[in-house]
Amino acid sequence: MTPRKLFAVALVVALAAPLRTLWGSDAGRIQFENRQENSGISFVLDNGTLPDKPMIDGIPGGVALLDYDNDGYLDIFFTNGATLPGLAKEGDKFSNRLYHNNHDGTFTDVTDRAGLRGEGYSVGAAAADYDNDGRTDLYITGFDRNFLYHNNGDGTFADVTVKAGVTGVSSAGKKLWGISAAWLDYDNDGKLDLFVANYLDWSFATSRVCGSPGKRLSCSPTFYKGEPNILYHNNGNGTFTDVSEITGISRNIGKGMGVAIADYNDDGWMDIFVANDNDRNFLFKNRGGKAFDEVGVESFVAYTDSGLPVSSMGVDFRDWNNDGKPSLIVTALGGEVYPLFRNEGNGFFSYESYKAGIGFRSLKMSGWGAGIQDFDNDGYKDLFTANSHVSENADLDGQQHYRQANAVFRNMHDGTFQDVSGDAGPGMQIRAAHRGCAFGDLNNDGKIDVVVSAIGSPAELLYNTSTGGNHWILIKTVGVKSNRDGIGTRIKVITASGLVQYNHVTTTLRQLEVTRVRMIHGSTLDWARIRLSEKST
Amino acid sequence: MRTAFTSLLLAVCAAWPALAEPCTGAEAQLAQVAKALTVNALDIAENMLRTLIASYPDCPEIVLHQARLAQAKGNIGEATELYYRYTDKDPDDSRGLAYFGRFFLEQRDYMRADALSSAAADKNPDDPAALALRGQILLMKGQSPEGQNLLEKAIKLEPNDPEAQFQLGTIYDKAKAAAQAVEHFRKAATLNPLDVRAWDYLALNLELVGDLDGTEQAYQKGLQVNQAGRYHDAFLDYNYGRFLAKRNDLTRSKRHLDRAVESAPRLRAVWYERAKLDMRMQNYQQARADAEKAAACTQTGGVIDLQIYSLLSQVYARLGDTALAQKYTDLTRETPPPVRGEQR
Numbered sequence: 001m002t003p004r005k006l007f008a009v010a011l012v013v014a015l016a017a018p019l020r021t022l023w024g025s026d027a028g029r030i031q032f033e034n035r036q037e038n039s040g041i042s043f044v045l046d047n048g049t050l051p052d053k054p055m056i057d058g059i060p061g062g063v064a065l066l067d068y069d070n071d072g073y074l075d076i077f078f079t080n081g082a083t084l085p086g087l088a089k090e091g092d093k094f095s096n097r098l099y100h101n102n103h104d105g106t107f108t109d110v111t112d113r114a115g116l117r118g119e120g121y122s123v124g125a126a127a128a129d130y131d132n133d134g135r136t137d138l139y140i141t142g143f144d145r146n147f148l149y150h151n152n153g154d155g156t157f158a159d160v161t162v163k164a165g166v167t168g169v170s171s172a173g174k175k176l177w178g179i180s181a182a183w184l185d186y187d188n189d190g191k192l193d194l195f196v197a198n199y200l201d202w203s204f205a206t207s208r209v210c211g212s213p214g215k216r217l218s219c220s221p222t223f224y225k226g227e228p229n230i231l232y233h234n235n236g237n238g239t240f241t242d243v244s245e246i247t248g249i250s251r252n253i254g255k256g257m258g259v260a261i262a263d264y265n266d267d268g269w270m271d272i273f274v275a276n277d278n279d280r281n282f283l284f285k286n287r288g289g290k291a292f293d294e295v296g297v298e299s300f301v302a303y304t305d306s307g308l309p310v311s312s313m314g315v316d317f318r319d320w321n322n323d324g325k326p327s328l329i330v331t332a333l334g335g336e337v338y339p340l341f342r343n344e345g346n347g348f349f350s351y352e353s354y355k356a357g358i359g360f361r362s363l364k365m366s367g368w369g370a371g372i373q374d375f376d377n378d379g380y381k382d383l384f385t386a387n388s389h390v391s392e393n394a395d396l397d398g399q400q401h402y403r404q405a406n407a408v409f410r411n412m413h414d415g416t417f418q419d420v421s422g423d424a425g426p427g428m429q430i431r432a433a434h435r436g437c438a439f440g441d442l443n444n445d446g447k448i449d450v451v452v453s454a455i456g457s458p459a460e461l462l463y464n465t466s467t468g469g470n471h472w473i474l475i476k477t478v479g480v481k482s483n484r485d486g487i488g489t490r491i492k493v494i495t496a497s498g499l500v501q502y503n504h505v506t507t508t509l510r511q512l513e514v515t516r517v518r519m520i521h522g523s524t525l526d527w528a529r530i531r532l533s534e535k536s537t
Numbered sequence: 538m539r540t541a542f543t544s545l546l547l548a549v550c551a552a553w554p555a556l557a558e559p560c561t562g563a564e565a566q567l568a569q570v571a572k573a574l575t576v577n578a579l580d581i582a583e584n585m586l587r588t589l590i591a592s593y594p595d596c597p598e599i600v601l602h603q604a605r606l607a608q609a610k611g612n613i614g615e616a617t618e619l620y621y622r623y624t625d626k627d628p629d630d631s632r633g634l635a636y637f638g639r640f641f642l643e644q645r646d647y648m649r650a651d652a653l654s655s656a657a658a659d660k661n662p663d664d665p666a667a668l669a670l671r672g673q674i675l676l677m678k679g680q681s682p683e684g685q686n687l688l689e690k691a692i693k694l695e696p697n698d699p700e701a702q703f704q705l706g707t708i709y710d711k712a713k714a715a716a717q718a719v720e721h722f723r724k725a726a727t728l729n730p731l732d733v734r735a736w737d738y739l740a741l742n743l744e745l746v747g748d749l750d751g752t753e754q755a756y757q758k759g760l761q762v763n764q765a766g767r768y769h770d771a772f773l774d775y776n777y778g779r780f781l782a783k784r785n786d787l788t789r790s791k792r793h794l795d796r797a798v799e800s801a802p803r804l805r806a807v808w809y810e811r812a813k814l815d816m817r818m819q820n821y822q823q824a825r826a827d828a829e830k831a832a833a834c835t836q837t838g839g840v841i842d843l844q845i846y847s848l849l850s851q852v853y854a855r856l857g858d859t860a861l862a863q864k865y866t867d868l869t870r871e872t873p874p875p876v877r878g879e880q881r
Binding site: 208210211217218219220222223278279280297298300302303305306307308309311333335348354355359360363364390391397398399 | 712713714715716717744745746747749782783784785813817843844845846847848850851854855862866869870874875876877878879880881
C-alpha cells in the first residue's frame with residue numbers, strides 16, 4: 001500500500017474570537033487556575049504504598065480526556081492503584097473514576113453507572129473510537145490487568161478485553177506490566193490499532209528493597225529485565241490480533257514508560273516512539289504498514305547527546321517550531337535533563353535541551369506526563385510537564401523533592417523556551433506528587449486546559465486563563481473511510497500573516513496521558529488543509 | 538644551699554622562658570606561619586620563618602613548618618629530610634605525623650600516608666590536622682561513613698582548614714548533594730583561593746543547584762589561579778568548556794576544550810567532549826578526528842565505550858559513511874547501558 005498525499009478539508013471547522021491581522025500581536029501571559037475545589041471532582045490517586053516502597057507504587061496515575069457521551073464537552077477519566085501486594089481495588093479509594101462534564105465547570109462522578117471502577121492495579125488510559133461507531137472507547141493498562149471498555153452509547157461501557165484479545169498478555173503467556181498505550185492506524189486500513197508499552201519483568205517475589213530502613217527509595221529499573229511491547233492489529237470485527245512478532249515490535253526489549261505517535265519522516269505512515277526508563281529509547285519506523293524498523297540509534301533519539309540513557313518517562317511528539325516536522329520532548333528524573341530532540345527532517349534528530357533553554361531549568365525537575373501544546377494561542381506550541389520525583393522519601397537526602405510544582409515553558413518563537421511556571425498563577429505552584437496529565441479544552445473557550453493526577457492529593461483541573469485575544473480554530477476530524485477519530489490526520493494551517501502551523505491528531509497516551517483531538521491556533525485563518533492517508537476521506 | 542640553687546633556677550626560667558621551652562614566646566607567630574602555609578601564602582610564611590629561626594633556633598616546630606614550606610615549593614628531598622628531623626625530635630606530635638602523612642599522600646605513597654595518618658589520629662584524637670588526614674585516607678579506602686565522621690569532627694575543631702573543607706565537599710559531591718557540597722567547596726576556595734580544584738568543584742556544584750552566574754564566577758576565579766604547580770587542575774578548562782557549550786557559547790567553549798585537549802591529551806573525556814562540540818558546530822571532519830582520538834584513549838575519564846560508539850555512529854552518519862555508521866550503530870545497540878545506582 002503506497003501512501004498518497006491527499007488533502008481534504010476538515011469536516012468540522014469552528015472559528016471563534018475576533019480576527020487579528022498579525023499572529024501573536026495580542027499574545028499574553030500563560031496562566032492556569034486550579035478549579036478543582038468547586039468542580040465536584042474529588043479524585044485522589046492512591047498508590048497503595050507499603051513501607052518498603054516497591055517500585056510499582058511510583059507508577060500509577062493515568063488521565064484521559066474523552067467526550068464519552070458526545071455532548072461536545074470533554075469528560076475526565078482517571079486510573080487508580082490498588083492494595084499492595086493484593087492488587088485489589090478494595091473500597092472507593094482505589095476505584096478508577098469517570099467524571100461527566102456538566103458544561104458549567106462542574107463534573108459528576110458517573111463511574112459506577114459507566115461500569116468503570118476497574119480491577120487490579122491500573123496505570124494508563126487511552127481513549128479512541130476503535131470500532132468506528134462514533135463513540136469513544138477506553139483502553140486501560142495495568143500491572144496485572146489491561147482492559148478494553150467498549151462504549152455502549154448509553155453512558156455505560158462493556159468490558160470486551162478478552163473477546164477483543166487485548167489482555168496485555170504476551171505470546172509466551174505472560175501478563176506484561178503495561179504502562180502506556182496509544183491508538184494508531186499503523187497500516188492505514190481505516191481501523192485503529194493498539195500499541196501497548198510495557199515496563200519491567202518485576203513481581204513482588206523478585207522485588208528488591210532499596211534505601212535504608214525508614215528511608216526506603218524506589219529501586220533502579222536497571223536491576224530488572226525489560227519487557228517487549230505489544231502491537232495489536234484491529235481486525236475490524238471487534239477483535240484484534242497480536243502482531244508484535246511479525247511486525248518486529250517484540251524483537252526489541254525495553255523498559256517502556258511513555259509512547260507517542262507521529263509520522264516523523266512524512267511518508268504517510270505513523271511511527272512510534274517509546275520512552276524507555278534507563279534504557280535506550282525506541283523509534284519504530286513504520287515500513288509501509290507491514291513492519292517496523294527500530295531506528296532510535298540511527299536517528300539519534302536512543303540516548304541523549306551524552307550517549308547515555310536517562311529515566312525517560314513521559315513523552316510528546318509534535319511540531320513545536322512550525323517546520324512541519326514532529327519533534328520530541330521526554331521527561332526524566334532530577335539530576336538529568338528533559339531531553340528535547342528536534343526533528344531535522346532528514347532522518348536525524350538533534351538533542352537540543354540546552355540549546356532550547358530547558359536544560360538548566362529541568363535539571364532539578366522530575367517529570368511524568370508531558371505535552372507540546374499552544375497554551376497562549378500565539379501560534380507556537382509550548383511545553384508542559386507534570387512533575388514529581390518517583391521516590392516518596394526522596395526529600396530525606398535533601399537534594400530531590402518528591403512533591404514538585406508542574407512546569408510550563410513558553411515557546412519564544414526562535415527555537416528556545418522560557419520557563420514561565422513561576423508567573424503562571426497559583427495553580428502552577430502546587431507542589432504535589434504529580435503523575436499523569438491530559439490536555440484539552442474543558443470549557444470550550446479556545447484555550448487548552450490541563451488535568452493532572454497526583455498521588456495523595458486531589459487531581460488538579462488547571463484551566464487555562466492566559467490573557468491575550470488571539471483567536472483560534474478548532475478542528476474536529478471525522479473519518480469516513482479512515483478511522484472515525486481521524487487519528488493520524490496531519491493538519492496544516494496558514495494564517496493571513498503567513499505563519500504556518502502544523503499538528504496531527506492523536507489519542508496517544510503519553511506516559512499516562514491522553515491528548516484530545518482538538519487543535520487550537522492563534523491568529524487569523526487563511527486556509528487549512530488536512531492530509532489523510534490513502535483510502536482516507 | 539641546694540634548695541637555694543633550685544629556687545634560683547626556677548626564677549631564671551620564669552624570667553627567660555626560652556630556657557624552659559625553645560618555642561615559648563613564638564606561639565602567635567608560629568600560628569600565623571601555619572595559617573599562611575595552609576592557605577598557600579608561601580612568601581609570608583618564608584619571611585616569618587626566617588625571622589623566627591634567628592630568634593628561636595632550637596624550636597622544633599619551626600622545622601615542621603620548614604618542611605611544609607619545602608613541600609609546598611616542591612622541594613621534595615628537602616621536605617623529606619625536614620619531616621624526618623621533626624618527627625625524630627618530637628615523635629609524639631600528632632600534627633607532625635599528620636603533615637608528614639599528607640606529604641606522603643601528595644607523593645602518592647599511600648601506604649606510608651595511611652600508617653602515619655593512623656598513628657597521628659591515635660596520638661591525639663582531638664587534633665584536627667590528624668583527623669582531617671585520617672578522614673581523607675578512610676574515604677580513599679572506601680570507608681566513607683567513618684571518613685566523613687572524622688572530617689566533620691576535624692572541621693568542628695578547625696573550621697579554617699581548607700583541605701578538610703574540600704575533602705568533605707567531595708563526599709557531598711559524590712553523593713550528589715550539591716547544596717552541601719557548595720557550602721564546603723565555597724569555604725575551601727575562600728580559605729585558599731589558590732586551590733583551583735576547589736573553584737572547579739564549586740563551579741560544578743553551583744551549576745547543579747542552578748546558580749549559573751555563580752558557576753561562571755567560580756570558573757573565572759579558578760582560571761585566574763590555574764597555573765602549573767601544586768594546585769594545577771587539568772580539568773578546569775574541560776569543565777568550563779562543557780558549561781559554556783550548555784550556555785550555547787560555542788566559540789568560547791571551543792577555546793577551553795582546545796586547552797583541555799592540550800593539557801590532558803591522553804584522556805578520552807576531553808577528546809570526546811570536543812568531538813561533541815564539533816558536531817554541534819557541524820564540523821564533522823574534526824568531530825571524526827576527535828572522536829577517533831577519544832576511542833583510542835585508554836584513560837577514559839569516565840567516558841565509556843557506549844558513549845564513544847554512539848558518538849561515532851552519529852559522526853559517520855553525518856559524514857555519509859554508511860558502512861562505518863552502521864558498524865557503530867550496531868556496537869551502540871549491542872552495548873548495554875551502565876548499571877546505575879541501586880536506588881533513585
